[in-house]
Amino acid sequence: MQVFDAVVVGAGAAGLFCAGLAGQRGLRVLLVDHAPRLAEKIRISGGGRCNFTNREAAPANFLSDNPAFCRSALARYTPQDFIKLVQSHGIAFHEKHKGQLFCDDSSEQIIQMLLKECGAGGVTRWQPCTVADVRRMPDGGFELDTSQGPVSAARVVVATGGLSIPKIGASDWGLRLAKRFEHAIVEPRAALVPLTFDAEAWAPFAALAGLSLPVEVSCGAGKARGRFLEDLLFTHRGLSGPAILQISSYRTAGQALQINLMPDLQLDEELVEAKSASRRQLGNELATRLPQRLAAAWLERAGLDAARPLPECRDADLQRLGRNVHDWQLMPSGDEGWRKAEVMRGGVDTRELSSQSLESKRVPGLYFIGEVVDVTGWLGGYNFQWAWASAAACARAMADASSPT
Numbered sequence: 278m279q280v281f282d283a284v285v286v287g288a289g290a291a292g293l294f295c296a297g298l299a300g301q302r303g304l305r306v307l308l309v310d311h312a313p314r315l316a317e318k319i320r321i322s323g324g325g326r327c328n329f330t331n332r333e334a335a336p337a338n339f340l341s342d343n344p345a346f347c348r349s350a351l352a353r354y355t356p357q358d359f360i361k362l363v364q365s366h367g368i369a370f371h372e373k374h375k376g377q378l379f380c381d382d383s384s385e386q387i388i389q390m391l392l393k394e395c396g397a398g399g400v401t402r403w404q405p406c407t408v409a410d411v412r413r414m415p416d417g418g419f420e421l422d423t424s425q426g427p428v429s430a431a432r433v434v435v436a437t438g439g440l441s442i443p444k445i446g447a448s449d450w451g452l453r454l455a456k457r458f459e460h461a462i463v464e465p466r467a468a469l470v471p472l473t474f475d476a477e478a479w480a481p482f483a484a485l486a487g488l489s490l491p492v493e494v495s496c497g498a499g500k501a502r503g504r505f506l507e508d509l510l511f512t513h514r515g516l517s518g519p520a521i522l523q524i525s526s527y528r529t530a531g532q533a534l535q536i537n538l539m540p541d542l543q544l545d546e547e548l549v550e551a552k553s554a555s556r557r558q559l560g561n562e563l564a565t566r567l568p569q570r571l572a573a574a575w576l577e578r579a580g581l582d583a584a585r586p587l588p589e590c591r592d593a594d595l596q597r598l599g600r601n602v603h604d605w606q607l608m609p610s611g612d613e614g615w616r617k618a619e620v621m622r623g624g625v626d627t628r629e630l631s632s633q634s635l636e637s638k639r640v641p642g643l644y645f646i647g648e649v650v651d652v653t654g655w656l657g658g659y660n661f662q663w664a665w666a667s668a669a670a671c672a673r674a675m676a677d678a679s680s681p682t
């Protein structure tokens with residue numbers, strides 16, 4: 278039986294980072310992953326350029342049943358800390374939108390950086406390697422049955438991620454292990470995911486597929502309300518784009534979305550005022566403010582004649598059109614599911630974990646980090662920042678607990 282100080286299960290963002298840091302702090306670390314290829318989610322992230330953090334990351338950018346939980350880890354390992362690490366490896370990057378940082382070249386650079394950090398920590402890595410069982414021993418340590426033989430360790434870190442994109446290695450192993458050790462699970466749901474509609478209800482909009490525009494989208498009530506100013510994309514089956522991915526994380530089944538298609542102006546007032554100055558047809562006037570295909574679709578929805586000269590339009594009709602455009606209420610029938618979701622919402626309930634160390638309060642020596650935990654970031658580099666921050670908190674705590682006093 279091989280003996281380690283810590284076994285990290287899952288060599289994705291959180292697992293690689295945690296293993297490297299713990300190794301560099303003197304722990305003998307084994308890192309195992311069942312997938313044939315290393316860190317596929319990092320590889321495909323950010324369109325292949327990995328949006329590895331967000332300069333502005335703060336607790337308000339994360340969803341959880343226990344919103345204060347993420348504070349401690351995020352405060353002790355900040356975006357600036359990760360930026361320094363990226364710079365120390367000579368990786369060039371740029372800011373794209375609202376604090377989002379991407380590699381100039383390729384997400385492969387982040388994977389290579391994490392591998393070098395593991396190398397510097399003398400981490401042993403077995404991949405592909407499955408873990409059939411984890412047993413708690415009477416001395417408080419663990420024994421694991423792996424496909425490369427039995428191992429024992431004082432600590433086990435679960436870094437198996439969320440359920441999205443099963444074809445590249447996502448599994449519910451971490452959630453099942455948590456349940457076996459009597460941890461509560463906040464129901465997992467697909468998040469950062471395109472929304473779908475009944476084919477019949479969507480038929481009038483299907484022809485708009487491919488059209489994108491900036492909107493304000495909101496959903497939910499009270500503290501659970503989300504509101505984003507981002508781009509929306511029409512698809513054949515429904516809606517996508519950053520605005521929809523963001524709001525999908527806030528939405529629960531049966532909740533309607535409110536979309537303002539022109540958040541920067543008050544359409545009814547503008548059209549009523551324009552009546553005295555413009556000789557344009559209503560359709561052409563609207564198309565100066567909205568993409569033409571969308572303008573035509575909205576006039577049809579409102580039952581208004583696009584060819585009618587603006588001065589001949591009734592104020593009441595223009596006001597009704599304005600309301601339709603500024604307050605489009607719609608009820609999704611579902612979402613594109615785990616196949617298309619970027620992340621999982623829900624996961625291991627944080628009320629049974631230490632926010633300082635990510636250690637189980639039920640099973641000392643067992644840790645949960647990254648996306649398997651009920652902390653879900655917005656779109657824009659926040660999920661990786663949680664992976665780095667939770668991994669750093671765990672590695673630090675494990676090393677402190679192992680060092681002689």
Ligand SMILES: Cc1cc2nc3c(=O)[nH]c(=O)nc-3n(C[C@H](O)[C@H](O)[C@H](O)COP(=O)(O)OP(=O)(O)OC[C@H]3O[C@@H](n4cnc5c(N)ncnc54)[C@H](O)[C@@H]3O)c2cc1C
Nearest residue numbers: 287289290291311322323328438446450647648658660661
């Ligand atoms: C298409 C896409 C694009 C994304 N882009 C971004 C982005 O640009 N910025 C951002 O912040 N976030 C992005 N994300 C989210 C981000 O990738 C995840 O939140 C992050 O990778 C979570 O890190 P993790 O280590 O917890 O899980 P992962 O990185 O998913 O790693 C989990 C690892 O555990 C392994 N594993 C699973 N089950 C087992 C098992 N039973 N035994 C052994 N190993 C197992 C998996 O093979 C995997 O390697 C994106 C996600 C997707 C799907």
